[in-house]
Amino acid sequence: MKDRVVLITGAKGGLGSFVTQRFLTTGARVVGTSRSISKEDFPEPNFAPLPVDFTKPAAVREAVETVVSRFGKLDVLVHVLGGFAGGKTVAETDDATWEQMRDLNLTSAFYVLRAAIPHLRKSGNGRIVAIGSLTAVEPHVGLGAYVTFKSALATLVRTVALENKDAGLTANLILPGTMDTPANRKAMPAADPSKWVQPGAVADLALLLTEDRAAQVTGTVIPIDGTNV
Numbered sequence: 174m175k176d177r178v179v180l181i182t183g184a185k186g187g188l189g190s191f192v193t194q195r196f197l198t199t200g201a202r203v204v205g206t207s208r209s210i211s212k213e214d215f216p217e218p219n220f221a222p223l224p225v226d227f228t229k230p231a232a233v234r235e236a237v238e239t240v241v242s243r244f245g246k247l248d249v250l251v252h253v254l255g256g257f258a259g260g261k262t263v264a265e266t267d268d269a270t271w272e273q274m275r276d277l278n279l280t281s282a283f284y285v286l287r288a289a290i291p292h293l294r295k296s297g298n299g300r301i302v303a304i305g306s307l308t309a310v311e312p313h314v315g316l317g318a319y320v321t322f323k324s325a326l327a328t329l330v331r332t333v334a335l336e337n338k339d340a341g342l343t344a345n346l347i348l349p350g351t352m353d354t355p356a357n358r359k360a361m362p363a364a365d366p367s368k369w370v371q372p373g374a375v376a377d378l379a380l381l382l383t384e385d386r387a388a389q390v391t392g393t394v395i396p397i398d399g400t401n402v
């Protein structure tokens with residue numbers, strides 16, 4: 174990965190911080206985005222922070238162009254960014270929740286894919302890995318907005334895989350179950366976090382999908398569910 178330029182969204186979140194750290198250990202040039210990210214978040218020479226709000230299409234396009242003009246290319250996109258809201262039936266869901274779930278879980282992916290694909294195609298062995306959710310494989314009471322946009326994300330990523338096979342660009346989606354993140358520990362204090370998916374294991378899978386040995390793996394949707402079976 175040493176000569177590869179990697180763009181990671183949601184880079185300082187519960188999962189994103191593991192993904193970012195994992196790619197940094199490979200020696201790749203890693204650009205991490207979130208609204209508030211800074212150099213102090215990952216004080217390593219091969220890390221570059223790029224603050225950007227992914228609900229703004231012009232800002233996303235500008236961020237991708239900044240990466241390419243600064244590092245000369247883009248080889249890998251790991252789209253970790255997403256957001257969760259639950260507890261309301263569809264009939265109770267307000268506009269703000271619907272729009273937030275749409276913007277964070279689906280539209281952000283569309284914006285960054287649209288901007289990044291032309292550059293990833295030029296890489297010759299470009300890679301896209303996106304993070305969905307195991308929960309969103311089936312409908313769930315009280316999670317209508319979240320599962321709707323996460324399942325649409327799977328269709329979007331699989332379409333991108335089909336459209337870019339000719340350029341050696343792969344696109345795959347990982348579906349984690351509940352992960353052992355600080356936010357989940359706080360939200361579910363009575364649960365046993367050892368049963369949850371380890372974010373480090375998801376980061377390892379994301380890295381594997383970007384390696385040369387995964388060149389023929391594309392259009393897949395891969396669940397990772399820890400030991401909570």
Ligand SMILES: NC(=O)c1ccc[n+]([C@@H]2O[C@H](COP(=O)([O-])OP(=O)(O)OC[C@H]3O[C@@H](n4cnc5c(N)ncnc54)[C@H](OP(=O)(O)O)[C@@H]3O)[C@@H](O)[C@H]2O)c1
Nearest residue numbers: 183185186187188207208209226227253254255306351352
């Ligand atoms: N946590 C779980 O158990 C779980 C399970 C299955 C799937 N997932 C999925 O895994 C992914 C990561 O989840 P997580 O729990 O690690 O998320 P998280 O901790 O909430 O992190 C979200 C990240 O996105 C950034 N972000 C939020 N809004 C943004 C915006 N408008 N523009 C740019 N960046 C923004 C945040 O940083 P800033 O605040 O600095 O912007 C943060 O870095 C998501 O796609 C989620 O749906 C999570």
